Amino acid sequence: MTYELHHGDCIDIMASLPAESVDAIVTSPPYAEQRKSTYGGIPEKDYPAWTVAWMAEAKRILKPDGSAIINIRPHIKNGQISDYTLRTRLALRDAGWNECEELIWHKPSSPPLGSPQRPRRSWESLHWFAKHGKPYVDAKAAGKPIKFPGDKSGGQSGPHISQLNGLRQAPGIARVTDAVTVATDQTIRAHPAPYPWQLAEWCGKLICPQGGTILDPFSGSASTGVAAIRNGWHYIGIDAIAEYVDMSRKRLDAEQTKQAPTEGPFSCTETGANK
Amino acid sequence: MTYELHHGDCIDIMASLPAESVDAIVTSPPYAEQRKSTYGGIPEKDYPAWTVAWMAEAKRILKPDGSAIINIRPHIKNGQISDYTLRTRLALRDAGWNECEELIWHKPSSPPLGSPQRPRRSWESLHWFAKHGKPYVDAKAAGKPIKFPGDKSGGQSGPHISQLNGLRQAPGIARVTDAVTVATDQTIRAHPAPYPWQLAEWCGKLICPQGGTILDPFSGSASTGVAAIRNGWHYIGIDAIAEYVDMSRKRLDAEQTKQAPTEGPFSCTETGANK
DNA sequence: ATGAGGAATGAATCCCCAC
DNA sequence: GGTGGGGATTCATTCCTCA
Numbered sequence: 001m002t003y004e005l006h007h008g009d010c011i012d013i014m015a016s017l018p019a020e021s022v023d024a025i026v027t028s029p030p031y032a033e034q035r036k037s038t039y040g041g042i043p044e045k046d047y048p049a050w051t052v053a054w055m056a057e058a059k060r061i062l063k064p065d066g067s068a069i070i071n072i073r074p075h076i077k078n079g080q081i082s083d084y085t086l087r088t089r090l091a092l093r094d095a096g097w098n099e100c101e102e103l104i105w106h107k108p109s110s111p112p113l114g115s116p117q118r119p120r121r122s123w124e125s126l127h128w129f130a131k132h133g134k135p136y137v138d139a140k141a142a143g144k145p146i147k148f149p150g151d152k153s154g155g156q157s158g159p160h161i162s163q164l165n166g167l168r169q170a171p172g173i174a175r176v177t178d179a180v181t182v183a184t185d186q187t188i189r190a191h192p193a194p195y196p197w198q199l200a201e202w203c204g205k206l207i208c209p210q211g212g213t214i215l216d217p218f219s220g221s222a223s224t225g226v227a228a229i230r231n232g233w234h235y236i237g238i239d240a241i242a243e244y245v246d247m248s249r250k251r252l253d254a255e256q257t258k259q260a261p262t263e264g265p266f267s268c269t270e271t272g273a274n275k
Numbered sequence: 276m277t278y279e280l281h282h283g284d285c286i287d288i289m290a291s292l293p294a295e296s297v298d299a300i301v302t303s304p305p306y307a308e309q310r311k312s313t314y315g316g317i318p319e320k321d322y323p324a325w326t327v328a329w330m331a332e333a334k335r336i337l338k339p340d341g342s343a344i345i346n347i348r349p350h351i352k353n354g355q356i357s358d359y360t361l362r363t364r365l366a367l368r369d370a371g372w373n374e375c376e377e378l379i380w381h382k383p384s385s386p387p388l389g390s391p392q393r394p395r396r397s398w399e400s401l402h403w404f405a406k407h408g409k410p411y412v413d414a415k416a417a418g419k420p421i422k423f424p425g426d427k428s429g430g431q432s433g434p435h436i437s438q439l440n441g442l443r444q445a446p447g448i449a450r451v452t453d454a455v456t457v458a459t460d461q462t463i464r465a466h467p468a469p470y471p472w473q474l475a476e477w478c479g480k481l482i483c484p485q486g487g488t489i490l491d492p493f494s495g496s497a498s499t500g501v502a503a504i505r506n507g508w509h510y511i512g513i514d515a516i517a518e519y520v521d522m523s524r525k526r527l528d529a530e531q532t533k534q535a536p537t538e539g540p541f542s543c544t545e546t547g548a549n550k
Numbered sequence: 551a552t553g554a555g556g557a558a559t560g561a562a563t564c565c566c567c568a569c
Numbered sequence: 570g571g572t573g574g575g576g577a578t579t580c581a582t583t584c585c586t587c588a
Binding site for chain 1: 353355356361368373374376377379391392394408410412414449450451453481
């Protein structure tokens with residue numbers, strides 16, 4: 001229930017954070033050639049190297065079993081999808097990152113934009129990278145109770161559930177699938193990239209242990225921070241634009257009040273160029 | 276309502292087909308390192324070159340506005356997803372193919388297999404490649420009627436629908452999205468790759484014009500053929516295994532009988548090593 | 551005939567243990 | 570120590586059996 005917001009370049013800020021202090025990274029960096037007016041826009045050809053650079057700093061502050069979920073989807077230009085996410089994924093792998101899985105964020109309420117000659121775009125990728133092949137994972141934290149055939153009790157612990165390989169398994173809970181459906185949040189008008197906190201919550205439940213620390217180096221409207229407060233994770237948010245940091249502070253303070261309206265003041269640390 | 280089945284190596288068979296005679300390719304090639312016992316298994320490192328090779332032959336017989344939808348999903352090994360589909364996509368682009376879009380096949384009935392430490396895998400990629408950036412597309416052929424709020428008529432032509440950019444638009448029909456949900460077909464026990472014909476139908480409606488010719492160079496159980504017969508497309512199926520060709524012939528004949536039980540015999544051409 | 555209930559199964563992956 | 574067999578996972582759909 002604590003958060004830190006930092007204003008500045010994420011590489012600089014991350015360099016000031018202690019090594020191996022972060023459990024999970026959940027972020028949606030600026031896409032190539034998009035949002036030029038607000039974030040400057042990273043050229044497509046530079047995107048892989050740019051991502052490897054900030055991920056290198058992230059690697060230092062990530063715990064050994066920590067991992068990162070990065071939301072990107074390439075745009076279409078002249079009828080062809082951009083290849084920069086392909087090259088970025090290969091570059092991260094070359095830089096020593098383990099690509100755990102391709103997760104899908106399905107947006108059922110996606111607006112009918114894009115070319116009328118093409119299917120309406122309704123999903124985005126969540127690229128999951130870790131320091132090695134066995135990072136911390138809880139595939140059941142966001143899972144639902146198992147319903148066995150004929151079981152009308154609601155599905156508490158069935159006969160088939162047991163300890164597996166000595167690993168703790170939540171009994172009677174099915175693990176999540178690799179595609180999650182979350183409607184886009186149309187209410188976040190203050191930031192151009194509508195990343196819903198429910199999506200960040202799903203990602204965090206997958207890769208952030210209870211009470212862990214979750215980082216978003218491109219914090220934007222701090223949706224990951226909202227998810228953190230609601231789930232008891234410590235949040236570290238970084239953004240290059242002071243206006244978004246200020247807005248995020250208001251949003252997170254309001255969220256904390258909502259979460260525990262009867263308790264006293266919350267611990268909150270703020271640092272960075274805009275302190 | 277006609278089909279051709281060929282037994283043999285798809286590159287050899289395609290070389291015998293006339294240039295620019297195919298409207299669309301919808302296929303699910305053998306995945307790298309999978310199905311070794313039936314198809315020999317293409318090594319991961321050879322997969323990009325192998326794909327470029329058979330796609331080069333496909334390019335010759337594809338019409339100028341034709342395109343191909345290829346279903347592949349990489350496996351996970353030691354906690355890391357294989358990178359061969361990334362490298363294959365880049366190799367096809369280097370070979371001059373235009374990557375139109377990343378489409379998603381979502382499988383709601385996917386079995387609870389795979390690592391218990393990872394989310395259950397419930398989707399596969401549909402990679403869409405064309406000769407250029409503006410291939411034949413009908414984004415509404417598989418679309419559903421638009422339902423306006425409060426409209427109880429079923430959704431024929433609403434006020435928001437109009438000619439757009441001078442392109443013919445089916446009125447009152449919404450474009451499909453780039454993610455399609457089709458349950459896996461558990462009834463195809465004779466072939467190990469359960470590619471449902473409903474998925475092939477959705478793909479065909481997107482890229483194959485009415486009365487066009489649709490090709491599957493890795494025909495397997497001929498699910499694409501079933502979709503073709505049901506939609507009035509001419510089907511060309513190729514498979515390296517005689518047993519599957521024989522099985523497909525029975526399946527497609529039965530499908531034709533089902534589609535028009537009162538009509539006479541159908542036109543059907545069969546060629547290839549197993550003739 | 552009809553329906554309820556049970557068993558079997560699938561483009562998987564990893565761990566454990568035997569050899 | 571490398572290799573290979575066996576078990577666990579736990580959803581939707583199928584066929585089959587029995588009332």
